Amino acid sequence: MNFELETASVPGENLRRVAIDPVSRVEGHGKVTILLDEDNKVHQVRLHIVEFRGFERFIQGRPYWEVPVMVQRLCGICPVSHHLAASKALDLIVGASKVTPTADKMRRLMHYGQILQSHALHFFHLSSPDLLFGFGSEVGRRNIVGVAQQYPDIAKKGILLRKFGQEVIRLTAGKRVHGTGAVPGGVNRSLTADERKELLKDAYQMIAWSRDAVRIIKELHQQDPALYDHFGTVRSSFMGLVAPDGSLDLYHGVLRARDADGRILFDQVDYQTYDRLITEEVKPWSYMKFPYFTAMGPEAGWYKVGPLARVQNCDSIPTPFAEHERRELVAYAGGKPLHGSLAFHWARMIEMLFAAETIKDLLHDDDLSGTELMAGGERRREGVGVIEAPRGTLFHHYQVGDDDLVTMANLIVSTTNNNQAMNTAVREVAKQYLDGQEITEGLLNHIEVAIRAFDPCLSCATHALGKMPLEVTLVDAEGTELDRKYKA
């Protein structure tokens, strides 16, 4: 199935190729190729993921208890999500269909620490330079260092919010990155009263700063609705986990999806049956698969996941400040779902506030200091674990033999769910901003802003390092290189 601007009708004929390669280099090497004709009209735009990871294959033959630790090496930014999704799947393998209250709350705390740090990283370190200075602003300033110089208060809050989230992870998982806190059937530690007290000292400040962050992005929307409401608009269905009562829950729940107008497509679906719901399509030009709702087919069945999907999918948010902000977003949208790429940032900050409030609530719960860490039951051979990672719905599916070795692994990572949506966003932006224009770095950054809004693993290293390694090559139809520009 091809979409508009995905495949040029006559690719070789008088078209030149502009490549953004790499888009960035976090957890995946991605590039964008754009085919333009002599009048700079856009004929084809593709976001390619050209790195092959192969985790699903080399997990096979390994003992199941190793998987939650091994598989989190997929990512250095949201390893907790993989760690927990794998642990949830393997809970079922060891017969722990329900873990102990202490295990459940320790994992939730770890997860919301992850949501907080990842969302703070994305908004403050990666995206705020674009949002505060403008997409086409001077490239030398468009990074976190520039933000720190001009908006030191904002930069400081971002750094300290992330630090707090990392500290929550350290105390629950043992390390800030790649810990081992969750094990199949439960957790290997709980928190002491002193550790909880220490975290609580800062928890209220984090809520206040998260509220400030929501205000910043809300004001940006209100200041320039023409840009924020329409840039990189991707009308599509959207999906995510919700709690059984329909409220937002990023750790556990049932699957719910809505169509582009917000009507429920399915609800209360047990994620153990995800493979009956979703088909993964392969395209020859990308290593990343294209999932779609099987019942709707590849053309109509693709969907979005992530903060914007989640905040508009749920009926409510169980913490008061975040729920207030959700209602404001819904009111702003006027009864229909928002689909602009930049609205992701708004939703992401509402979720960060939700995470900060949830962390505070959990820290008051004595179950976190309980001693019942592990549960078990009748061994099973198959389990699916699903979690709402910072970037969206994350599926881990394993089969384990009687000898305890993994025989099958299937992972649908958050960014994969957004593959078609990101491609569509990139095409929309290319059509809107690049069509007929002389290509400049500033214009190309518009493409990256659209990708970055989804917070794929692609977007991160660029701004995190303060530099975007970007190479643009201009070749003619015969493949002869005409020009090359490199920015580092």
Add this chain to the structure above:
Amino acid sequence: MNDSFLLDGEDIPFTPGQTVMQAAAAAGKYIPHLCWHPDFAAHGSCKLCTVKIGGRFATSCTVRAAAGQEVENRTEELDAKRRTLLQLLFVEGNHFCPSCEKSGDCALQATAYEMGMLTPHFDHFYPDRPVDASHPDVLLDFNRCILCELCVRASRDVDGKNVFALAGRGTRSHLVVNSDTGRLADTDFAATDRAAAVCPVGVILKKRVGFAVPIGLRTYDRKPISAGMGADDKAGAGIGEAG
């Protein structure tokens, strides 16, 4: 003459018949080692415990202590050679510490930290060594074997079962299971055997335990391997038996 020798300039007492390693361990002094264990006869194969005695190289686990010996141990020259030996061990097997359940309890990893090994330096062999998960209670992950033969000795000399052996020669040397099928399930090996708890690396693993002990609380998280021979410890014991 007193029964003592000098280890890096420190007077170490010994009793007749003790090796340099035994005397050093009894005095709480650390000489790096992997194949030596206080409960088993010296093997002398890993060469990590090589010291200089009177200017000549010798494996301290096999050389008898003698009065008046001058032994060099933790010198930069010797530690550099130990680093190289460790690098060779790392590239000959498949040692992926980040996802290894023995990480933090592993004598190879802890010794590499102690010796300041930062890179593998040599090209990896990436040998193909399938795991043996046939036994209901114990997993064998041959990828991490360093050929110390502690399991061979423990199974033969303590358990009386002779479950393990080394086969092949040179770089093709490898650990095998003594059964017709070569599978652990087809031996009388039990998780309670001494051999099940003696592996200094992550080859012989009790199943389904994995990461039950959190990071930060593992053997070498609490203190470096060189501190394992302090006065409070049974000399050298515990290596490989932490997890």
